[in-house]
Amino acid sequence: MDYERIKEKLSILADAAKYDVSCSSSGSKRKNTTNGLGDSSGMGICHSYTEDGRCVSLLKILLTNHCIFDCAYCVTRKSNEVKRAAFKVQEVVDLTIHFYRRNYIEGLFLSSGIFKDADYTMERLIQVAKKLRLEENFNGYIHLKSIPGGSDELMREAGLYADRLSVNIEIPTKSGLKLLAPDKKHEDFMKPMEKVKNEIIQYKQESRLIKSTPKYAPAGQSTQMIIGASGESDRDIMYSANFFYKKYNMKRVYYSGYVPVAEDPRLPALNSQVPLLRENRLYQTDWLLRFYGFDIRELLNEQHLNLDLEVDPKLSWALRNRHLFPVNINRVEKQLLLRIPGIGLKSVNKILQARKFRKLNWEHLKNIGIAMNRAKHFITCDSREFEVKEPSSEYLKNVILKTSSGKFRKEIGTQLSLF
Known part of the structure; x- marks a missing residue:
């Protein structure tokens, strides 16, 4: 193994993965009953905290930062002048196992740029998870970022090996997506979400009757929106989030403040980066909707398009x-x-x-x-x-x-x- 080359890849692809947000308790209960490696029971992800207060971590990388798309807001867009790299499937498996054995991580968060096409990329992500589960007997937490446009068959297979699946909606509105990512289609995001939702429902129904039913994405699915790249109001953002919670039974919707990564006339000026406080207010609103019994229309409506940054x-x-x-x-x-x-x-x-x-x-x-x-x-x-x-x-x-x-x-x- 060329350790220097692996180290270089890790530096490039771990840095590119920092824009994927998923810092919460996993909710997965994958027990280690086979004397294998790891145990995701009660564990969280991304330097987060479990219910009992433990801080946990995971290896968070891209499989590759090569991409066939040219989304204006993305650091890995094909027209962006960045150093490119790609891991082999076995390299990610080996890194995960080596890091776990040294007590650096408790799981894997794996995303990727899209190279060739959605199915080809998704197949390689699944191969990583499958090798970890079946060949390495790894029971730690695995979160796979599903690729928009991936086939139903691949989405089903992914859920058999991953604890959580997520498809990033990226831009909260159809109009914003059309402006900033014209190569992508809104339905390419919705289709895999629908498939995962239906598979989770089916698994829960079958597991009541047959205890040996294979687990399917036990930690559910999530999505992420980029905030501030296309001028949406807080009402637009939270109405979209509310839709995903109700329509697709999302475990979490994440809000990632726009970070200028490239010059593009379609994007806000470099000095208009979304304030961290706005992200915080959106998460507080999200919490009120999920746990405090608020209706979205009580918090944001025609009279109140944006949240008050001064108070919660x-x-x-x-x-x-x-x-x-x-x-x-x-x-x-x-x-x-x-x-x-x-x-x-x-x-x-x-x-x-x-x-x-x-x-x-x-x-x-x-x-x-x-x-x-x-x-x-x-x-x-x-x-x-x-x-x-x-x-x-x-x-x-x-x-x-x-x-x-x-x-x-x-x-x-x-x-x-x-x-």
Whole structure:
């Protein structure tokens, strides 16, 4: 093996893979029952954190950065002057095993540029996963980026060896995709998503009757959108995300801020890179839709096309709906309790349990861990210490921003340091 050449390939193709975003808990439960290598049970991906707080990592690379397409926003576009490289299938298998044995990784995240055509590229991605599972007896986490336009047969085979599959939608709207990636068709993204969804449904139905049914993509499927490359509003982005969650049973939709990688008149100017804070607000909105019972139309609509960058989307909603507040923390139902700014999912469950035994006051709420600087303006309880009637939502927003400014700057600074 030419170690210097492998090292060079790894440098090129790991750097090119950094634009693929997938930093979350995997949700896969692939047990190691055959004395093989690895175990993805409870593990996450991309230097993420599992439910029990462990930080996990994986080898994240492209199979190749050669590509037949010329998408304006992509660093591997065929017209871009970058150094090209490609791994052989066995090289990726060997790298994964060597890295795992040295305790560097707990899984593999494999994507690729498209060379020759979609099926040819997809076949090679599947060969990597298949060799790892069948020849190396590898039970660690595998995430394959599916290739838009890949055949149904290949999508089915991929799910038998990968824990998670994903097809990146890339641009949130059809018009944006047509402008920036005219070689690609919207239906080429939808078809593999539909196939994966149907295969997962079929697997779940068959596994209830036959326990030995082969697993199919046990961690589900995800997708990713590039934010800010084609001028969509936050409403356009989140309406698209909401569609994918409902239509294709997505586990996650990821939002990747546009990073200028090439000069192109169709793209925003280099000085207009999407602020990290906008990404953060989109993820917060995504969380509210999936776990807090919000409807997308409550957060973004004709009157509110973009999210407020100054405050989080839950607080923004509450300031627009002050007629619903304040609520008594000891009597309010769970649905509205989830909508109080400064109170998260864990705190909601603690409050519901605690108030079975006694009426809660401000001291109890502080001990539970809610963000009092926000929550106190929207609730009453078995105390009267913080009951203040602000004259307007704008005034209240400024009060909260003033009391949160130090924490806010620290929070944003921490996020920026991650990048």
